Amino acid sequence: MAETESTTSRRKRRTPEEASIDPAAQQMLACADQMGIGTAFSRADALAPCGIGAVGMCCSLCAMGPCRLTKDGLTGVCGATIDTVQARNFIRAVAAGSAAHSDHGRDMAFTLKAVANGETEGYTIRDVPKLRTVAGYYDIPVEDRTPEEIANDLADLYIAQFGQQRGAIVSVQRAPEKRQKLWNELGVVPRGIDREVVEALHRTHMGDDQDAAHILHHAVRTALADGWGGSMIATDVSDILFGTPAPVLGEANLGVLQDEMVNVIVHGHEPTLSQMMVAASQDPEIIAYAKAAGSEGISLSGFGCTANEILRRQGVPAAGNFLQQELAILTGAVEAMVVDVQCIMQALVGLAENFHTKIITTSQKVKLKGATHIEFDERHALTIAKDILRAAIDNYANRGKTQIPDFKSSLVPGFSHEYINYMLGGSYRASFRPLNDAIKAGRIRGVAAIVGCGNPRIQHDSYHTTITEELLKQDVLVVETGCSAIANAKMGFLLGDAGLDRVGPGLREVCETIGIPPVLHMGSCVDNTRILTVLTQMVEEGGLGDDIDDLPAVGLAPEWMSEKALSIATYCVASGVYVIMGGYNPVAGRGDKVPDSTLVSEYLSSGWGEEYGGKLEFLDDPQEMIRRTLEHIDAKRKALGLPEYDPTQFGQSGDVRLEGIEELPFEESQAALYGGVPAS
Ligand code: BF8
Numbered sequence: 001m002a003e004t005e006s007t008t009s010r011r012k013r014r015t016p017e018e019a020s021i022d023p024a025a026q027q028m029l030a031c032a033d034q035m036g037i038g039t040a041f042s043r044a045d046a047l048a049p050c051g052i053g054a055v056g057m058c059c060s061l062c063a064m065g066p067c068r069l070t071k072d073g074l075t076g077v078c079g080a081t082i083d084t085v086q087a088r089n090f091i092r093a094v095a096a097g098s099a100a101h102s103d104h105g106r107d108m109a110f111t112l113k114a115v116a117n118g119e120t121e122g123y124t125i126r127d128v129p130k131l132r133t134v135a136g137y138y139d140i141p142v143e144d145r146t147p148e149e150i151a152n153d154l155a156d157l158y159i160a161q162f163g164q165q166r167g168a169i170v171s172v173q174r175a176p177e178k179r180q181k182l183w184n185e186l187g188v189v190p191r192g193i194d195r196e197v198v199e200a201l202h203r204t205h206m207g208d209d210q211d212a213a214h215i216l217h218h219a220v221r222t223a224l225a226d227g228w229g230g231s232m233i234a235t236d237v238s239d240i241l242f243g244t245p246a247p248v249l250g251e252a253n254l255g256v257l258q259d260e261m262v263n264v265i266v267h268g269h270e271p272t273l274s275q276m277m278v279a280a281s282q283d284p285e286i287i288a289y290a291k292a293a294g295s296e297g298i299s300l301s302g303f304g305c306t307a308n309e310i311l312r313r314q315g316v317p318a319a320g321n322f323l324q325q326e327l328a329i330l331t332g333a334v335e336a337m338v339v340d341v342q343c344i345m346q347a348l349v350g351l352a353e354n355f356h357t358k359i360i361t362t363s364q365k366v367k368l369k370g371a372t373h374i375e376f377d378e379r380h381a382l383t384i385a386k387d388i389l390r391a392a393i394d395n396y397a398n399r400g401k402t403q404i405p406d407f408k409s410s411l412v413p414g415f416s417h418e419y420i421n422y423m424l425g426g427s428y429r430a431s432f433r434p435l436n437d438a439i440k441a442g443r444i445r446g447v448a449a450i451v452g453c454g455n456p457r458i459q460h461d462s463y464h465t466t467i468t469e470e471l472l473k474q475d476v477l478v479v480e481t482g483c484s485a486i487a488n489a490k491m492g493f494l495l496g497d498a499g500l501d502r503v504g505p506g507l508r509e510v511c512e513t514i515g516i517p518p519v520l521h522m523g524s525c526v527d528n529t530r531i532l533t534v535l536t537q538m539v540e541e542g543g544l545g546d547d548i549d550d551l552p553a554v555g556l557a558p559e560w561m562s563e564k565a566l567s568i569a570t571y572c573v574a575s576g577v578y579v580i581m582g583g584y585n586p587v588a589g590r591g592d593k594v595p596d597s598t599l600v601s602e603y604l605s606s607g608w609g610e611e612y613g614g615k616l617e618f619l620d621d622p623q624e625m626i627r628r629t630l631e632h633i634d635a636k637r638k639a640l641g642l643p644e645y646d647p648t649q650f651g652q653s654g655d656v657r658l659e660g661i662e663e664l665p666f667e668e669s670q671a672a673l674y675g676g677v678p679a680s
Contacts, residue, residue, distance in 0.1 A: 022487075055584065083598070102225065111378050286386055447479070496516060557569060
């Protein structure tokens, strides 16, 4: 049955303006209200979160329960304490997040192996220099060998990391030396990616590990297997196969949908599918087929991390972030939404029944009841991508009335760590020295990574943009991934000339001198590994301490919702980063109270702080997140002996160049600022 208002009960209902700050989202939410159609926003209003489960007081790991520990001192039937229950729930979420990212990495490694052996259709090794660089990390011979021979060896090595039983996964050697030593001393170096995830599940089976600190110790090992393992493999291989990103001009928001075109949206995470959809959408035969169907052609766009994959490589527009997937269907203008894995709402199929939109699943791991399944297979990738597009084109004739919001923003994504290196130092002196020097001088106060999801229980995009806006004023350079990057793109922060009047004086000088936006879009969620690499390079460049926990840097996931976010947070903390997550704290409950801290939340903060120099905190007030971010950055500056932050010293240079740039036509100004290639 199509989901309608009548299928959800009514509680206090937010207005579209209360639910989202994005005008395109507001317009479509108003439209949903008029049509009586439910969305994640109205379902969140109608369905209060479980007050027991939300703060970690429920154990459902065996059939003696579920045990709800709603009185202080109460234990489960087996005697499990609230601390044990919360630690178990936490590590299970980390294990699921680590598994999701890492399985994506595994599929990428298998695709690399298949490409190296000529077993795929449509893929090539696009970035041979990156292949040689990555192979070089692991002493894979590169001289006098073909790219395919090198790729075959690298793929074998990477595939082996998943099933390895002993030793250390190879990619941890890319962390700062001091950090690796610490991990070795603490016994958290991952032995094999799958092994750590399986052990997390074993330890949390009934009757196993019952010491909260001991359980959380393994949560670190499981998360490191993601950040310095599975996700890093995913990033490396996607660059090798599809090209290391460099700045490119793109657009974001629902206004990228086009009335006269066949609109196809790709949504999910794995670039193997989306990259082939880009190639197929440019095929003359497919374009001719779309025109023969009465349209002007094909308009491809993306959601969430899939959007980020094709946005920063080919400038394919992002239709929006996670919470806009349903809103796109409400436009009535989408012929097909093509999904693979992760962050796909089951509500899509029921919602699409109100329109003509086809939901097409493509992964052998993910089916949605009621959707059309066209399974993707790398051996016939281009053929399958064309079949999917033909199905979408055939559906164009069924389109009814449309309502596409007239809102979209330009952005410049594509800041891989390789490009940042080049951009800071040029071809001959590529290095992080100018960034480190700007931080040491106080022009840049510090660095914040603002990442992660949207959560319909928080006003859509509001925490991401509020925090970004204030940190930029405070001369904090912001790097971004995931749905947060798209939130800020919609606010115009990912264009230098559009955002610099809202940026502190020192940071503005740096951005104008180098020619960068004040917010650097570094990719999808698996690409948080690019941020780990940037932090490592800042350490290795010198002058800012000798480990990641010395840096004036903070990580924030203000609107998180997925288990992957907890895995990312945990590996970042173990790498030495102070991480702040917004919304509710999943380990905050004790009895009938939510006290200031529980043993587990204290351990994630001070306990991990003592062990790793990073800490994890959950805060629900964006102003408090900003205050603690700046406090941490200033404390790190002081510990490094750097001058106190003083914005009055900066901002006197750069204006002449900016004025000149502003006189140029828009696309030329972007190309001049970033050296990027305007998207066609
Ligand atoms: O991996 S930021 S909502 S799309 S989980 Fe999902 Fe969160 Fe978006 Fe990508 Ni990441």
